[in-house]
Amino acid sequence: MVLYTSPFPNSFLSVLHSLSWGLIFPCYWLADRLVASFVPTTYEKRQRADDPCYFHALCIIITTPIYLALLVASLPFALIGFLLWSPLQSARRPYIYSRLEDKNHANGATLLTEWKAAGNGKSFCFGSANVCLLPDSLARFNNVFNTQARAKEIGRRIRNGASRPQIKIYIDSPTNTSISAASFSSLVSPQGGDNTNRTVNAGIKRTTSMEYKGDNSGSNNSEDSREDKGGAGESNEGEENSCIVRINGEDNGHMSDTEPDTVNGQAHASGPAEPSLEGDVEISKTPNHKQKEGDSGSLDSYSASRESLVKVRVGDGTVDQSTVNNKLLYKASIMKKTSVRKKKHTDETFDHEISAFFPANLDFLCLQEVFDKRAAEKLKEQLHHYFEYIVYDVGVYSCHGCCSFKFVNSGLLFASRYPVMDAAYHCYPNGRGTDSLASKGALFLKVQVGSTPQDQRIVGYISCTHLQAIAGDTTVRCEQLDMLQDWLSEFRKSTSSSSTANPEELVAFDVICGDLNFDNCSSEDKLEQQHSLFTHYKDPCRIGPGEDKPWAIGTLLDPEGLYDEEVCTPDNLQKVLESEEGRKGYLVYPTSKNHSSSQKGRKASLKGNGRRIDYMLYTEEGLYLEWKVEVEEFSFITQLAGLTDHLPVAMRLMVSTGEDDP
Numbered sequence: 001m002v003l004y005t006s007p008f009p010n011s012f013l014s015v016l017h018s019l020s021w022g023l024i025f026p027c028y029w030l031a032d033r034l035v036a037s038f039v040p041t042t043y044e045k046r047q048r049a050d051d052p053c054y055f056h057a058l059c060i061i062i063t064t065p066i067y068l069a070l071l072v073a074s075l076p077f078a079l080i081g082f083l084l085w086s087p088l089q090s091a092r093r094p095y096i097y098s099r100l101e102d103k104n105h106a107n108g109a110t111l112l113t114e115w116k117a118a119g120n121g122k123s124f125c126f127g128s129a130n131v132c133l134l135p136d137s138l139a140r141f142n143n144v145f146n147t148q149a150r151a152k153e154i155g156r157r158i159r160n161g162a163s164r165p166q167i168k169i170y171i172d173s174p175t176n177t178s179i180s181a182a183s184f185s186s187l188v189s190p191q192g193g194d195n196t197n198r199t200v201n202a203g204i205k206r207t208t209s210m211e212y213k214g215d216n217s218g219s220n221n222s223e224d225s226r227e228d229k230g231g232a233g234e235s236n237e238g239e240e241n242s243c244i245v246r247i248n249g250e251d252n253g254h255m256s257d258t259e260p261d262t263v264n265g266q267a268h269a270s271g272p273a274e275p276s277l278e279g280d281v282e283i284s285k286t287p288n289h290k291q292k293e294g295d296s297g298s299l300d301s302y303s304a305s306r307e308s309l310v311k312v313r314v315g316d317g318t319v320d321q322s323t324v325n326n327k328l329l330y331k332a333s334i335m336k337k338t339s340v341r342k343k344k345h346t347d348e349t350f351d352h353e354i355s356a357f358f359p360a361n362l363d364f365l366c367l368q369e370v371f372d373k374r375a376a377e378k379l380k381e382q383l384h385h386y387f388e389y390i391v392y393d394v395g396v397y398s399c400h401g402c403c404s405f406k407f408v409n410s411g412l413l414f415a416s417r418y419p420v421m422d423a424a425y426h427c428y429p430n431g432r433g434t435d436s437l438a439s440k441g442a443l444f445l446k447v448q449v450g451s452t453p454q455d456q457r458i459v460g461y462i463s464c465t466h467l468q469a470i471a472g473d474t475t476v477r478c479e480q481l482d483m484l485q486d487w488l489s490e491f492r493k494s495t496s497s498s499s500t501a502n503p504e505e506l507v508a509f510d511v512i513c514g515d516l517n518f519d520n521c522s523s524e525d526k527l528e529q530q531h532s533l534f535t536h537y538k539d540p541c542r543i544g545p546g547e548d549k550p551w552a553i554g555t556l557l558d559p560e561g562l563y564d565e566e567v568c569t570p571d572n573l574q575k576v577l578e579s580e581e582g583r584k585g586y587l588v589y590p591t592s593k594n595h596s597s598s599q600k601g602r603k604a605s606l607k608g609n610g611r612r613i614d615y616m617l618y619t620e621e622g623l624y625l626e627w628k629v630e631v632e633e634f635s636f637i638t639q640l641a642g643l644t645d646h647l648p649v650a651m652r653l654m655v656s657t658g659e660d661d662p
Contacts, residue, residue, distance in 0.1 A: 131150075133379070155383050358650065440464070457506070567641060
């Protein structure tokens with residue numbers, strides 16, 4: 001299948017489209033600004049409350065007649081442009097595939113090496129988020145504004161969170177069942193520092209292991225990365241430049257002197273401990289990882305949680321040869337999991353948390369509601385600093401391909417660190433109300449993640465979708481879920497080049513991500529909860545229809561509280577969502593016939609921990625029979641606090657090959 005790198009098959013049609021849009025855009029922009037001036041957000045209302053001279057009201061009185069006059073003057077040109085633009089959409093392709101040609105531009109991305117399906121297997125990390133990048137006037141109805149600036153900041157935060165080193169810190173204690181860990185989404189921010197030894201300022205009586213996975217450097221360190229991998233062997237393929245630092249704490253709270261261990265890049269540190277809440281962690285095996293500009297609310301905060309912060313400095317020592325390259329000082333926070341992040345059930349097989357950061361070494365990203373074209377370009381530019389392959393501007397326009405006229409595209413965007421082999425898009429033909437104006441649908445992708453020693457391709461399937469949003473349209477959503485399954489089955493058959501007798505491809509995973517616009521606890525969503533999709537695909541957060549796992553929380557934020565001081569930063573929002581009372585104040589909760597849907601008075605007993613409408617599903621069906629797929633980690637992410645009214649979610653899958661597994 002040929003991937004479309006431009007929206008039209010030839011440059012002539014592209015020029016005509018640019019001309020038509022150039023005639024339409026002034027009218028579109030003026031109408032957008034005119035409506036936006038009358039729809040203030042709560043943030044703007046608070047700012048204007050401090051304006052005794054009513055300066056903003058005066059500006060509206062002056063600018064409104066100007067906008068109206070210019071809008072009327074631009075209407076004839078917009079009409080001409082529309083008459084030219086609409087028929088061109090019949091020749092428009094359903095998506096644009098962008099591949100980063102200049103590898104130096106991806107200064108935050110890890111240089112991936114091909115997985116050869118040998119060793120312990122490989123983990124893959126998936127992320128999904130609804131970013132609400134509508135035209136500014138429409139976005140304001142969700143209490144967010146300045147779409148262009150938000151798009152750029154969202155891209156910065158995602159790639160900065162994903163491109164940092166992966167640190168795992170586990171604290172084992174017979175009296176603590178929580179995962180006191182800065183796990184796959186823990187904070188590590190680059191700092192300059194010396195190599196002198198320092199006493200450990202940590203009064204903890206348990207063993208802490210800190211695993212650094214992921215070389216998030218740019219091309220400057222590509223040669224060093226290759227040398228590291230060659231020297232380290234292939235005991236765990238797919239983990240880039242891992243380094244393990246263990247801090248052994250004794251029962252008396254004291255630690256001995258630093259004792260480096262050169263085996264497998266491990267260093268053991270201990271020394272006298274002083275009761276303290278802060279300290280430093282220095283990891284000598286660190287590539288060039290530069291703090292990106294504009295990273296407000298992401299990496300400039302030195303803790304993902306204000307609780308149980310411990311800093312430990314590991315002294316100088318002779319370790320693996322690669323550890324002498326580009327020594328930097330990192331600060332790592334050890335987050336003590338509270339009730340939401342505890343493994344209360346011993347039968348839970350994977351880690352789960354509320355994280356202030358996108359997971360390190362994020363492999364695939366599915367976004368919804370990237371409707372604004374200019375915002376999509378800004379977002380793509382930022383994401384290309386980390387993701388090499390991006391599929392965007394997905395959907396159809398005008399009357400082409402769907403039953404009703406479509407003013408905007410599907411809003412879907414897909415980013416990947418692995419090459420895309422095939423892609424297909426389908427538009428849901430049964431949209432109703434305002435949703436029918438957008439070409440909501442499903443984007444199906446096939447990616448190559450490696451190859452076997454026998455030259456068999458290792459592939460994965462990812463589906464990204466956004467269902468009908470209007471409350472009460474249960475039947476519409478169920479029909480769309482039926483179509484999603486049928487289209488995915490057709491896509492897998494049409495793109496498969498394997499036979500049972502002679503498989504040319506081995507399927508490693510099949511994942512569905514997206515905003516499904518129903519939750520697993522609302523009484524109004526019972527039909528969707530019992531849909532057959534959940535018999536073929538597993539939801540890591542779900543026990544069964546109508547019941548989520550205790551640690552799962554809602555992903556739909558109350559728009560009215562987006563700019564409250566308590567939740568306007570990733571750290572603050574994370575802290576609030578870790579408490580039940582905090583969730584009741586800032587999450588939208590499931591509705592029921594016996595309970596008012598109003599946000600006020602929600603302190604009464606409510607079912608679940610909020611409306612979880614953003615899903616990540618995976619299946620074990622249709623994969624290579626000798627491999628096993630398991631969820632390794634699942635997280636709810638607060639890094640986009642103040643930028644969208646949804647919580648992003650992330651899931652890490654481990655594909656075990658069965659070879660040399662311990």
